[in-house]
Amino acid sequence: IMIDAIKDPKVDGVTCHVAYFDRSIIDRLHKGNWFEDPSDSSISCRQTGPITIGDIDMSERGEEVFKQGLSLIWKKQVVNRIYDKKNETLIYLSHSRQVQNGSAKMSVTTVPLYGQNVVWAKGKPQ
Numbered sequence: 001i002m003i004d005a006i007k008d009p010k011v012d013g014v015t016c017h018v019a020y021f022d023r024s025i026i027d028r029l030h031k032g033n034w035f036e037d038p039s040d041s042s043i044s045c046r047q048t049g050p051i052t053i054g055d056i057d058m059s060e061r062g063e064e065v066f067k068q069g070l071s072l073i074w075k076k077q078v079v080n081r082i083y084d085k086k087n088e089t090l091i092y093l094s095h096s097r098q099v100q101n102g103s104a105k106m107s108v109t110t111v112p113l114y115g116q117n118v119v120w121a122k123g124k125p126q
Contacts, residue, residue: 006066013051014111016092018043043094045109052119088114
């Protein structure tokens, strides 16, 4: 199991830790699938400093913060950030994206902004 610390490039003060599989050579030999890692992942994001929010996508779909390959060609592990304006919360969603079949395996975490001293580079959304 691998764990990566990922800083949100548009939100200073937030760090996400993503855990995922990196299959061993023995497992690749045993299963016969050389070029693909499992879609399972877990994510936890926390405030790790003063929060300054840059020019983030405010749409319901949010925006991609991080992407890495889980297979030779198709499968990608993706982390998206979505701003929940009603609840003043940043939502981070880790999921696998596969062109052919997709994947329903996902993990979600939140960073509440309510009551925090948050700096908005372009002013707080109304």
